[in-house]
Amino acid sequence: MGKNREAAVQAIRHEAHPLRDLEDVDRVLGLVGESRIVLLGESTHGTREFYRLRAEITRRLIVEKRFDAVAVEADWPAALRVSRYVQGRSGDTSAEQALGGFERFPRWMWRNTEVVALVQWLRTYNDVQDAPGDKVGFFGLDLYSLRESMQAVLRYLDEVDPEAAQRARARYACFDDFAHHPQAYGHAVIHGLRDDCEREVVLQLTEMLHQAGQRLAASRGRDGGGSDELFYAQQNARVVRNAETYYRAMFAGRTESWNVRDRHMASTLHQLRSHLAAQRERPAHIVVWAHNSHVGDARATDRAERGQLNLGQLVREQQHDPGESFILGFTTHAGSVAAASDWDAPVELKTVRPSRIDSIERLLHESALERFVLPLQRGGSDGLRRALQDYRLARAIGVIYRPETERWSHYFHASLSRQFDAVMHLDQTRALQPLESEHPWESTEEPETYPSGL
Numbered sequence: 001m002g003k004n005r006e007a008a009v010q011a012i013r014h015e016a017h018p019l020r021d022l023e024d025v026d027r028v029l030g031l032v033g034e035s036r037i038v039l040l041g042e043s044t045h046g047t048r049e050f051y052r053l054r055a056e057i058t059r060r061l062i063v064e065k066r067f068d069a070v071a072v073e074a075d076w077p078a079a080l081r082v083s084r085y086v087q088g089r090s091g092d093t094s095a096e097q098a099l100g101g102f103e104r105f106p107r108w109m110w111r112n113t114e115v116v117a118l119v120q121w122l123r124t125y126n127d128v129q130d131a132p133g134d135k136v137g138f139f140g141l142d143l144y145s146l147r148e149s150m151q152a153v154l155r156y157l158d159e160v161d162p163e164a165a166q167r168a169r170a171r172y173a174c175f176d177d178f179a180h181h182p183q184a185y186g187h188a189v190i191h192g193l194r195d196d197c198e199r200e201v202v203l204q205l206t207e208m209l210h211q212a213g214q215r216l217a218a219s220r221g222r223d224g225g226g227s228d229e230l231f232y233a234q235q236n237a238r239v240v241r242n243a244e245t246y247y248r249a250m251f252a253g254r255t256e257s258w259n260v261r262d263r264h265m266a267s268t269l270h271q272l273r274s275h276l277a278a279q280r281e282r283p284a285h286i287v288v289w290a291h292n293s294h295v296g297d298a299r300a301t302d303r304a305e306r307g308q309l310n311l312g313q314l315v316r317e318q319q320h321d322p323g324e325s326f327i328l329g330f331t332t333h334a335g336s337v338a339a340a341s342d343w344d345a346p347v348e349l350k351t352v353r354p355s356r357i358d359s360i361e362r363l364l365h366e367s368a369l370e371r372f373v374l375p376l377q378r379g380g381s382d383g384l385r386r387a388l389q390d391y392r393l394a395r396a397i398g399v400i401y402r403p404e405t406e407r408w409s410h411y412f413h414a415s416l417s418r419q420f421d422a423v424m425h426l427d428q429t430r431a432l433q434p435l436e437s438e439h440p441w442e443s444t445e446e447p448e449t450y451p452s453g454l
Helices: 002-013 026-030 048-065 077-086 095-101 113-127 146-160 162-180 182-190 198-219 223-250 254-278 302-306 311-318 360-365 382-387 403-409
Strands: 036-039 069-075 137-142 284-287 325-339 349-353 369-377 392-395 411-414 422-429
Touching: 002 182, 002 360, 002 369, 002 382, 026 048, 026 392, 036 048, 036 146, 036 311, 048 284, 048 302, 048 325, 048 422, 069 077, 069 254, 069 403, 077 095, 077 113, 077 137, 077 146, 077 223, 095 113, 137 254, 146 162, 146 223, 162 182, 162 198, 162 382, 182 223, 198 223, 223 254, 254 311, 302 411, 325 360, 325 369, 349 403, 360 422, 403 411
Parallel strands: 036 284, 036 325, 069 137, 069 284, 325 422
Antiparallel strands: 325 349, 369 422, 392 411
């Protein structure tokens, strides 16, 4: 082991705070301080412990710091169905039923046992809140729901303004049958096989924001539910507008489409904060769940050289003071993960290879600590930050995991101490358990439950 590497490992051992169990998040709450936006990452989309720790941190933020909402890397309409359930505004009778809106690949990201437990806890928490403004919501930041969001806009307008609904139908008809196959729409446009629908979706969004905005101003303060429904419809119109751009950008290059998506996430988060703040007449507090690649500041990665930005970078750039946001990354060395081999392929139980010798994860593994939180920008020493500021390989496993090409498909270079405010490392981790019964890796452990005493 080289001197620099040995010094980095010693610094990690000295400043790491070991976790006794998956409920031991006091240190994280202390690091969060008075932050209003807390971004919780994950280095895979299919690790049980990441979900469980994020759920425990989220629960504590809600109970102890009065956070207002959970915003996740998921589609707006499907997450909104969950939000209606946890706030007692839907016909769904269970958390599992409320998660039924997550129909497309990758379903297991949200239809799994850990999310069911969190959603049911949110419902239990909200049920004992006296004021509607104290109820916590669950919202999606992503933009893949072109068809579902168009349908949601039309349903809303059919109820409140039938003439506006006719105009919206005429505009959205531009997509024809491509709304069911948005990638085919993008392919046809980029190859000149048909005109794009940009003008139509921009016009619809503009009308929703300006004309409908007058009704919002009139209803605010009298009809909280009505202003909510208008905001939800406006956001669906934003999704349609940005999804149209995204599916065209897919064929123009990865960097362009990535940036469209993360800018949409940042814009959605900003709009949600503004809406909740207006309702509550105070600054809103939101906890965000997304992959490390979205929340870890892109300026501290080699992706910045290609012009890529991300949600974490945009949040940091837009904050008024350094303490307004807090970014927590999650890493693992080895274990198992729920992931697919290809897009739209079945989810599998896959073995996570031990991290590479030249990676950040291996450096954390060599601390010989099983699981710990490591303060970096906030609460960490200058010596630790210097030891971890060099660019090293970092692993990113999304909904697809291909161990045979891992070095090229799942590693990038990053400066750990600049990416995150703190990192949680769990040396050995296990796969999420999807809800669908045909999956073969049922846990043999007794499920942990969330406390009902609030």
